[in-house]
Amino acid sequence: MANTREIKQRIKGVEGTKKITKAMKLIAASKLKKAREMHDKTLPFFKHIREVMVDIMRSTPDMKLIYFDKRENKENRKKGYIVISSDTGLNGGYNSNVIKYAVSNIDKKNSVVFPIGNVVKNYMIKNGYNVVTDLGIKKYSVTTITAADIAKHMVKLFKDGEIDELELIYTDMESIMNLEPNSIKLLPLDNKDFNASSEGIKTVLEFAPSPEIVFERLTNQYVKGILYGGMVESFVSEHFARMNAMDSATTNAEKVSKKLTLDYNRARQQAITQEISEIIGGAMNIN
Amino acid sequence: MSKTFKFEVVTPTGVFYSDEVNYISFEAIDGEMGILSNHAPLLAANKPCTLTIEKDKNKRYAFISEGFIEVTKDKVSAVVDFAGWSNEINTEKVLRDKAEAEEELESQTQDLGRQTELKASIERAKAAMKTSSIRD
Numbered sequence: 001m002a003n004t005r006e007i008k009q010r011i012k013g014v015e016g017t018k019k020i021t022k023a024m025k026l027i028a029a030s031k032l033k034k035a036r037e038m039h040d041k042t043l044p045f046f047k048h049i050r051e052v053m054v055d056i057m058r059s060t061p062d063m064k065l066i067y068f069d070k071r072e073n074k075e076n077r078k079k080g081y082i083v084i085s086s087d088t089g090l091n092g093g094y095n096s097n098v099i100k101y102a103v104s105n106i107d108k109k110n111s112v113v114f115p116i117g118n119v120v121k122n123y124m125i126k127n128g129y130n131v132v133t134d135l136g137i138k139k140y141s142v143t144t145i146t147a148a149d150i151a152k153h154m155v156k157l158f159k160d161g162e163i164d165e166l167e168l169i170y171t172d173m174e175s176i177m178n179l180e181p182n183s184i185k186l187l188p189l190d191n192k193d194f195n196a197s198s199e200g201i202k203t204v205l206e207f208a209p210s211p212e213i214v215f216e217r218l219t220n221q222y223v224k225g226i227l228y229g230g231m232v233e234s235f236v237s238e239h240f241a242r243m244n245a246m247d248s249a250t251t252n253a254e255k256v257s258k259k260l261t262l263d264y265n266r267a268r269q270q271a272i273t274q275e276i277s278e279i280i281g282g283a284m285n286i287n
Numbered sequence: 288m289s290k291t292f293k294f295e296v297v298t299p300t301g302v303f304y305s306d307e308v309n310y311i312s313f314e315a316i317d318g319e320m321g322i323l324s325n326h327a328p329l330l331a332a333n334k335p336c337t338l339t340i341e342k343d344k345n346k347r348y349a350f351i352s353e354g355f356i357e358v359t360k361d362k363v364s365a366v367v368d369f370a371g372w373s374n375e376i377n378t379e380k381v382l383r384d385k386a387e388a389e390e391e392l393e394s395q396t397q398d399l400g401r402q403t404e405l406k407a408s409i410e411r412a413k414a415a416m417k418t419s420s421i422r423d
Contacts, residue, residue, distance in 0.1 A: 041301040042299045042300065042301075045298060048364065049366060052330065052357055052366070144299035148368065206327055208316070208330070209315070209316050213316065214330050217353070
């Protein structure tokens with residue numbers, strides 16, 4: 001049986017940890033709420049962009065643009081992957097799930113990984129993936145401005161032929177219970193994506209100055225929209241995972257602290273009992 | 288009184304403006320453009336410029352960054368990255384950003400892409416300054 005002082009110290013330690021995990025849980029919860037609100041605000045914008053692209057495709061279906069070029073016959077096709085993880089740990093299986101998904105989907109040969117978040121960056125570099133850390137941004141944050149900068153950079157790489165395909169790997173919060181790593185194709189654009197609702201009346205549109213220029217502008221916005229969606233989805237998932245992890249850590253700390261308190265009381269009782277019996281024994285010896 | 292139409296300005300940070308208006312004008316890439324009700328369907332890419340909104344003889348001015356204006360049968364929407372009323376523009380910040388961009392442009396001789404970007408942000412700052420000098 002450990003002595004009472006030792007146990008007392010451990011209880012103090014566990015209580016301290018509990019305080020921290022509880023605070024982290026609350027922080028994660030508030031961040032999550034904020035991110036959700038931000039995302040909801042941006043939805044009309046990106047929905048609009050998509051609608052307009054559908055309209056353009058419908059009114060000028062034979063437009064030939066570099067963004068639709070699949071470059072299937074090109075030698076050494078390079079596939080780019082943007083993988084989103086978090087900068088820090090303490091969020092359950094969030095990071096390892098994304099990494100596992102990425103590893104099973106990325107072909108080491110002919111691929112470029114653009115990592116977002118330290119965890120995935122370190123892993124990819126350590127495991128010999130072709131990693132490019134330059135995303136065209138100074139500092140990563142979940143904002144439309146960052147998304148715009150990354151999108152611009154990626155579209156440029158695509159246009160220059162540095163990458164021939166671009167996929168985004170992120171974590172999707174399907175429901176409260178289910179955080180699922182997922183991937184979406186960003187580039188090249190797929191005609192099929194924009195012809196979904198072709199049963200509507202074909203509207204005749206005028207363009208100023210030309211459909212190509214308008215569409216080019218839209219492509220940047222479209223990529224940015226999907227990217228931002230993925231960024232927010234990942235951010236929300238990360239904080240949700242952290243919230244859960246911290247919640248169970250807090251419960252666990254409570255359990256441990258309870259058990260330790262019991263141990264402490266037992267040890268204390270034992271010490272008292274021992275003291276009493278020693279006194280009695282001593283007293284008997286005197287008599 | 289002239290007829291009205293539904294007009295909205297949508298940005299990534301939310302819907303900036305949404306109301307029935309009489310007339311709007313802005314600068315498209317190839318020149319200034321005005322829209323009244325019953326305009327033919329149109330998609331126009333716009334420069335960073337002053338957006339004039341006229342409603343019941345009252346004019347309001349806002350700065351809009353690059354984006355596009357879409358005219359459909361039932362409404363007109365401006366889909367832009369940023370929008371702000373002329374009296375709410377932070378001129379100090381705009382001027383500072385402009386000065387920074389100009390300084391970088393002078394030293395930037397290699398990267399053509401960056402040059403274009405810087406020129407674009409200078410244009411944007413100029414347009415914002417121009418807008419901020421207009422009062423409703």
